[in-house]
Structures are given as C-alpha cells and as structure tokens.
C-alpha cells in the first residue's frame with residue numbers, strides 16, 4: 001500500500017446509516033485484521049470477510065471507528081500498471097448465502113486521519129453498518145506482515 005497512490009475521496013458519498021435496532025444474527029464478520037502503520041502514517045487498511053447466512057440480500061453502507069477520522073470502503077483497480085483505489089459507491093452488496101471478502105487483493109477498509117499509529121497486537125474497534133442488519137461491532141487485530149521481524153519481549157526501545 002503506497003500512500004502516494006491513494007486517491008483520497010473528497011467526493012466520498014457513503015450515506016449515513018439508519019438508526020438500527022440490533023445487530024443482525026445472519027451477518028457474521030470473520031477474521032477482521034489490519035497492518036501496523038509507520039509512526040506518522042495518515043492512513044491504514046482493514047480487511048475482513050462478511051458472511052450473510054440469511055435469505056435476504058444486505059449491503060454494507062457505512063463504517064466507522066474511534067481510531068480514525070473516517071473509514072471508507074475502497075475498491076482497487078489496475079490502470080496502466082498502476083494500482084489505484086477509489087470509494088465504493090452505494091455500499092457493498094452482501095448477497096444471501098454468500099461471503100464477501102475485503103482482502104489485500106481487492107476491496108479494503110481505508111482508515112483516514114488516524115488518531116494514533118496501529119501497532120502489532122493491537123485491536124482496532126470498528127462498527128459496520130448494514131442497510132438491513134444495522135450496526136455490527138467488531139475489532140481488527142493488527143497483524144505484522146509474514147516475515148517481518150517479530151517484536152522482542154523485554155526489548156522495548158521507548
């Protein structure tokens with residue numbers, strides 16, 4: 001993820017979620033995770049899988065987190081050999097009986113205006129608002145990339 005490629009979404013128009021009553025038990029969030037960020041990074045990514053075990057289609061329409069000014073749903077596309085991202089307009093459809101993954105190869109959550117850097121081992125709370133299912137809370141576990149130097153216990157440099 002290269003910050004200079006980020007097309008920050010001035011026109012991002014994800015609508016405000018309706019006040020919902022309770023989390024929908026047919027919507028499940030599987031393996032919500034993120035990456036550690038450098039100290040002054042303005043953005044971070046989030047990945048997860050949404051499983052809809054119900055009979056009705058749903059739609060992820062809004063995401064928020066206390067860890068960032070705002071969270072957008074982004075799609076990746078390859079244009080002329082350059083990876084670009086842009087907001088998903090109108091929300092992300094979650095068909096009945098399907099699971100929809102946000103992963104490093106495709107769509108992702110974009111945390112914009114981080115309140116603090118994401119550190120490995122930390123858990124980042126997010127609220128996912130579904131059109132029918134209402135708000136669903138989860139937490140992304142911040143995972144160091146495979147092959148990265150593991151943090152050494154007892155060697156805190158601060």
Ligand SMILES: [Cu+2]
Nearest residue numbers: 074085109110
């Ligand atoms: Cu993005």
